[in-house]
Amino acid sequence: MRKIYVLWITIIILTTLSNCRMTLPNVEDKEPNIEDNETKPTIQTSFGIDYIDYDNQLYDDFFDPQSVVEIKIDIEESELALIQSDYDYYHQIGSKSPIYRKSDVTIIVNGKTFFYEETGIRMKGNTSRTSFYNPDEGMYDMIHFKISFKETFDDELKYENPKVWTNPEDRALRKNRLFAGMEKLDLKWNRPKDETYSREYWTYEMFRFYDIMAPRITPVNLKLNYRGTFENFGIVYAIETVDEQFLEKRLASKHLGGDLYKVGWDHQYGGNLTLDTLDRIGVEDENKSYFPVYDLKTNKKNSDHQRMRNLILKLNSDEKVENLVNIDYYITFEAVSYLSGNPDDLRNHFNNYYIYFLKDTDLAVFIPYDYDRSFGINHDWNPTGH
Structure with a gap:
């Protein structure tokens, strides 16, 4: 009940934003170390994914909206x-x-x-x-x-x-x-x-x-x-x-080292995870004007893309989705996407998300990006036509 309350409060805040700022004390920069993830206490989510509490005061202060x-x-x-x-x-x-x-x-x-x-x-x-x-x-x-x-x-x-x-x-x-x-x-x-x-x-x-x-x-x-x-x-x-450092700030060590794909649109297909996009998996090459729909961002030299291919193939078969995707995580991801109303996402334009395969389970999780058309923004593009 508390989470539902906070969710609606978040939406209401959009219309009552404050411009208040406060000054925080000087801080020292501290860089992440992947080895630290092995010793840090983990926070288990309801999805069965272990997160870490990333400790970097400069990072926190930089992204604090009250900071100057x-x-x-x-x-x-x-x-x-x-x-x-x-x-x-x-x-x-x-x-x-x-x-x-x-x-x-x-x-x-x-x-x-x-x-x-x-x-x-x-x-x-x-x-x-x-x-x-x-x-x-x-x-x-x-x-x-x-x-x-x-x-x-x-x-x-x-x-x-x-x-x-x-x-x-x-x-x-x-x-x-x-x-x-x-x-x-x-x-x-x-x-x-x-x-x-x-x-x-x-x-x-x-x-x-x-x-x-x-x-x-x-x-x-x-x-x-x-x-x-x-x-x-x-x-x-x-x-x-969203890159390796992004993952290292969030995930326990057992989840790190998996394949991360940026999913976009190649002017013909978006990342709709259908068999039509099976041949659109790769690593982008700007000099050859090659931009795959599923663009690998980690393990570029040694990945055979088998996890991504397997996900698409089995999603389009009788395979149970929970064997391929962390289903509770995915349902939550889609619920928030729906509430934010972004028309340029996985649901609507098959676009603007990452897929990460957890190293220890190979289950796929989804990461949003470029959600700059949320909550009713339709400047220069209104997909509803209204």
Whole structure:
């Protein structure tokens, strides 16, 4: 009964949001260690999945909506122009640029500053990608960004003048560099025109309240400098990426190491888990304009995709679903999806979710992402026609 009450309170809060903020004390960053999961006490959910209590004060403070967070991106205009030219080239071949360009990123959390030199930055998104810059006007349109704290800039296939690392230890440090336990961070502007700036936040909070793994999200003030002064781009969302670090922050060690698939749409099929999509399992290759519906994000070098193939084949047979999917988890996932009313999800557009196969049981669990059309947002796309 308490959970039902909280669920409806969550929905009501959407119309009565407060802008109150409070200042928290300075904190020290602490990075996650997969080995720690073996010794940490576990929290067993009603699904029979063991979670851990991730202990990182900076991570908690960064994603606390009452925290004051500012992200400043300092980028040479030539690097910004390269992001535009990357978009132009990959767009003309029907693809999306995977190339990160150099920037310096400063993150200020409740007055404490974290500086990251040579942080990777690129355009992110699917249908939201667009031209945004020219030399005369500068940056004339908003885009979503993805930043990478671990980019080494030394891939000869990506960079005309790749970085030369004279000290292997320095490169190793960069390759393992994290912010608040995260390798990457997404920055999304308010493209759906959510007047409350909160609907996606409350959607993920609903998922998390019911023990469904969901990304953390928080509003931040974004400032960008490419012509000598910082321009204020206002409030954007900083969103945790769903990757190995995401899983390590949540799952007990026995569940880790499984295959993680990002499920999207290839302009012909979405991830409807029917036999029609059986040949759309793989690893994306932007240079070949190859984007499988079920895009493997972990174990890329050694997975044979058998778990994903097996899931699709047996879901379309007489096999019991509970032998393939953690059914209680899935029912809860779908219930929250239904209540949030997102038309661009698994139920409606066969889109915007991850499938993770728990290592110890091979059962599939589902993770939401890109729920920015929840609770009645229909700007530029209204599937009901009303």
